[in-house]
Amino acid sequence: MKTRRVISYEKEPTAIQHAKLTGSVAEKALSIIRSRSLTYQQKLRALAKVAEDSIPYPELSDHTLKLMKEGILHDLDEGHAPYRPRYILPDYMKLIENGSKFLEIEPPKNMYDAIGALISMYANVPSITSYPVYLGDIDKLLQPFVKTVSSSELVNLLIMFWRIIDRMLPDAFVHANLSPNDNIITRKLLDIELKVKQVVPNLTLKFDLEHTPRDLVIKAIVNALHLSKPYLVNDILVRKDWPQGYGVASCYNILPYAGGSFTLIRVNLYRIATKYNGDIDLILNEGIPEVVKAAAELVEARTSFIVEESGFFETSFLVNEEFIYEDNFTAMFGIYALAEALEYIAKANNLKGEYGYDEEVNKIAINIIEKLYNEVEKYHIKYLKASNGKMVLHSQAGISTDKETPGIRVKYGKEPHPYDYVELLSIMHKYIKAGTSEIFTFNQTARHNPEAVYDIVVGAFKKGMKFFSITSTFSEFIRVTGYLIKKEDLEKFKEGKVARHDTAYLGAEAVINQRALSRRPLGLDELFKLGLRVTQ
Amino acid sequence: MRKNNKTRSSHEALVAGIVPSSFVDGPGNRLVVFLQGCNLRCIYCQNPETWDPTGKKNPLCIKVSLEELLRVVNKYIDFISGITFSGGEPLLQWRFIREFSRKFKSLHPDKTIIVDSNIDVESSILIEVSKYVDYFTPDIKAPNPELYRKVTGGLGNFTRMISNLKLLDSMGKIYEVRLPIIPTITDSEEVFNEWINILKEHVNSNVRLRIIKFRPHGVANSFLKNKTVNEEVVKNLINMLKINGFTNIVYLG
Numbered sequence A: 001m002k003t004r005r006v007i008s009y010e011k012e013p014t015a016i017q018h019a020k021l022t023g024s025v026a027e028k029a030l031s032i033i034r035s036r037s038l039t040y041q042q043k044l045r046a047l048a049k050v051a052e053d054s055i056p057y058p059e060l061s062d063h064t065l066k067l068m069k070e071g072i073l074h075d076l077d078e079g080h081a082p083y084r085p086r087y088i089l090p091d092y093m094k095l096i097e098n099g100s101k102f103l104e105i106e107p108p109k110n111m112y113d114a115i116g117a118l119i120s121m122y123a124n125v126p127s128i129t130s131y132p133v134y135l136g137d138i139d140k141l142l143q144p145f146v147k148t149v150s151s152s153e154l155v156n157l158l159i160m161f162w163r164i165i166d167r168m169l170p171d172a173f174v175h176a177n178l179s180p181n182d183n184i185i186t187r188k189l190l191d192i193e194l195k196v197k198q199v200v201p202n203l204t205l206k207f208d209l210e211h212t213p214r215d216l217v218i219k220a221i222v223n224a225l226h227l228s229k230p231y232l233v234n235d236i237l238v239r240k241d242w243p244q245g246y247g248v249a250s251c252y253n254i255l256p257y258a259g260g261s262f263t264l265i266r267v268n269l270y271r272i273a274t275k276y277n278g279d280i281d282l283i284l285n286e287g288i289p290e291v292v293k294a295a296a297e298l299v300e301a302r303t304s305f306i307v308e309e310s311g312f313f314e315t316s317f318l319v320n321e322e323f324i325y326e327d328n329f330t331a332m333f334g335i336y337a338l339a340e341a342l343e344y345i346a347k348a349n350n351l352k353g354e355y356g357y358d359e360e361v362n363k364i365a366i367n368i369i370e371k372l373y374n375e376v377e378k379y380h381i382k383y384l385k386a387s388n389g390k391m392v393l394h395s396q397a398g399i400s401t402d403k404e405t406p407g408i409r410v411k412y413g414k415e416p417h418p419y420d421y422v423e424l425l426s427i428m429h430k431y432i433k434a435g436t437s438e439i440f441t442f443n444q445t446a447r448h449n450p451e452a453v454y455d456i457v458v459g460a461f462k463k464g465m466k467f468f469s470i471t472s473t474f475s476e477f478i479r480v481t482g483y484l485i486k487k488e489d490l491e492k493f494k495e496g497k498v499a500r501h502d503t504a505y506l507g508a509e510a511v512i513n514q515r516a517l518s519r520r521p522l523g524l525d526e527l528f529k530l531g532l533r534v535t536q
Numbered sequence B: 001m002r003k004n005n006k007t008r009s010s011h012e013a014l015v016a017g018i019v020p021s022s023f024v025d026g027p028g029n030r031l032v033v034f035l036q037g038c039n040l041r042c043i044y045c046q047n048p049e050t051w052d053p054t055g056k057k058n059p060l061c062i063k064v065s066l067e068e069l070l071r072v073v074n075k076y077i078d079f080i081s082g083i084t085f086s087g088g089e090p091l092l093q094w095r096f097i098r099e100f101s102r103k104f105k106s107l108h109p110d111k112t113i114i115v116d117s118n119i120d121v122e123s124s125i126l127i128e129v130s131k132y133v134d135y136f137t138p139d140i141k142a143p144n145p146e147l148y149r150k151v152t153g154g155l156g157n158f159t160r161m162i163s164n165l166k167l168l169d170s171m172g173k174i175y176e177v178r179l180p181i182i183p184t185i186t187d188s189e190e191v192f193n194e195w196i197n198i199l200k201e202h203v204n205s206n207v208r209l210r211i212i213k214f215r216p217h218g219v220a221n222s223f224l225k226n227k228t229v230n231e232e233v234v235k236n237l238i239n240m241l242k243i244n245g246f247t248n249i250v251y252l253g
C-alpha cells in the first residue's frame, strides 16, 4: 500500500535517481514514466526537469566549471534553464485588499472569502519545487475578517485551512509566518498546530523583543518543544537587514517581501579546506576569493537567464498585479560544512580544540565567515536589486544526501552549552542575512519550565542572534537538515516497517542522540575565567 | 580570592559551586549559587560535601565577595530570570544573602531571587531576608517529628520547620514545596496521608508541589544503598494529592 508522504524538493533527486536516469532524453523520460516509485506529481516534475536539462547550461568560464567539478561550488540541481525564481514571497496583503484579476478573485469580504482566496493563490505561486514556499503572515492576512465569523466557526475554518495546506501542498518547505503582533489568529493557530500535528506548513513566529507579549512567545515555545516549530526570528534585527520587509520561506530562507530569491548556490567549506590542505592563509586568501568569484558568475548567469530569457517577469500575473517586483529579488550564497572544515583545519594545524568550544578554533570560523562576507560584497550583480546588487549569505541547512553538517552548525550531538553557542553564533549571524537554523535541544526539564527557554531566547536575541530554532528530546517532530519529519515515521523506519532508505532518516537519528541542555556546574577553568579561583 | 575557615560576613560568602543555567531551581532559567555549610545531615543528602561550614573538606569551595558574585552574575544576566541560592543550607549565610539580594534587586528589579532552604532556621531570619528575597522552595523532608528527626540525622526541629512553612505561605513567599520520596522512610501511603494533612493545614491548595524521587547517586548514607523508589509509588502519591485538591504538581521523573 502506498502511503501519502510529505515530499520535499531535497528528496526528489533521490526518488528520481531510483528511476535510473541514463541515456537520451527519450530514455530518461521513459524511465521516469515507467517508474513504480514516483507519484504522478513527482513524474510530472521529473519530466519537466529532463526537458529543461536537455538545454545546454548557461555558458560559464573554465574557472567556475572547475570549482563545480571539484564539488566546492554547487548549483543545487536547480536546472539548466531556470524559468522562475527559486523562491517567491508574494505580497498576499494585496490579494486581501484588491483581489486578483488574473485569478478572478474579488476582494474578500469575510473569513470564507479570505481563506478561499489564499488557497487559490497558493496553488499559483511557483518555486523551484513548484510548491509555494512562502504563505505570508497568516495572522495579518486573516485578522481583518475575525469578526465575520463566530469563534467556533473561526477555529473550524482555521483547521480546515491548515488541513488543506498540508494535503494540497505536501511539501515540507511550504512555510507560513506569524507576525510579531498578538492576535487571536496566531493564538488559535498555535493551538491547532498542537492538535493536528502536521509537518506542513513549516512555521515561523517573528519575535519583536519590544512588542511581542511574553506569554505569546512562551506559548510558541511550548509548541516548539513538542513539534520543533515555530522557529523564532529576531524581528528587530532582521527588519534592519531587510527594510523593505521580509518573510521566512522554505528551509529558513529570510528574504525580501514582495520579491524573493532568484537562485541559491552553495559552497562546501570542507572541500575548500581540504583543497588547500588546511592552510588557513590559503583558504582565506585563495580558496574563498576564487569560489566567490565563481559563484558570482554562476549567479549572474542564472539570474540573467530568468530575467532576460524566460519571460517570467513579463508574463507572470504575480508581476503584472504587483504581488512581486523584480526589484525585490536577491540571490543567496549558501554555505555549509563549516564544522567539517574546522575539524580538518584544526587537525592540519595541530590544534587540539574543537569548533564550538575552543576560542582559537572559533576565531578561525569567524574569520572564514567574515572573509566570505567581505568577498561576496565585492561583486555587483545586475539583477540583485533587493540587496544593492550583492548576493546574501545563507547558512544552508543541507540536503538529505549530505554527509556534512548543515551551514555553520556545530556537529550534531556536539553542540556546546547554549550560552557558549549563542556567544559564537551571535557574532556569525551579523554576516548572515538570508537565514540560518542552528538547533537548540532542550530536555524534559523545559516541559515544566518553558519560561526558561524564553529566557535563553531573549538572551540570545539581545546578544545579536537573529534566528533561534528549538527542539526537545520529547518533540514529536524532528528537524532534519532544513525540514521536519515525524518521530513516529523514524521509529517505523528503525523497525524496518517502511522500506525507504533515505539518508534523511539517518540524519534524524543523529538529532535524537543530541546532547540536551544539562545542569552543569562551572568547572575550575571556567571559574578561573570569571576571575574566581580556588586557593587552598 | 582566599579560602578561609568561617564566613558569617555580609560581604563575603563561602561558595560550594555555581551553576550558570538551571531549569529546575525556580521559574525560568536561573543561575544557582550553592552556599557552603548545612545545619542538617539528611540521610538522602546528595551534596554532603557542602555540610561542613568551614568548607575545608570541599576542595572546590571558594570564597567570593559580593562584588565578585555580582560580576559573575552580570555575565549571564540577559539569559536568566534570576538567581537561586541553594546549598547546603544557604540561610546559614543569611547576612550575605540579604546584602547581595538588596544590591541585586536595586540593579535588576525585574529579576527574582529564590532561596532553596530547609527552612529549619530561626523565623526572624526568614522575615529579615524576605525583604529582598522573592521566594523560597522549602523541602518537607517528613510529615511528623519522629520521621523528620530520623531523616535529618537527628538534628532537625520539626515544629520550627513546619511553623516557618505556614509563615512563608502567609507572606506569599513560597514558589514551590518539595516532597522527597525516600525508600522505606517516606514512601508509604501512611506518610503520604500525613503529608497531605500537613499541607492542608499549612499551605494553600494551589501551591506548586514538586515530587522528588530519591536517587542513589552521590548519597553518603550506606543505609540507602541500592534502594530505589518504584514509579507506581510516585504515581500513587500524585493521585492522592490530586484527589485532595492539590493539582499543581511537578514531577520530572
Ligand code: SF4
Pocket: B038, B039, B040, B041, B042, B044, B045, B046, B047, B048, B050, B087, B088, B089, B118
Ligand atoms: S538540608 Fe539539604 S544540604 Fe542539608 S543535609 Fe539536608 S539535603 Fe543535605
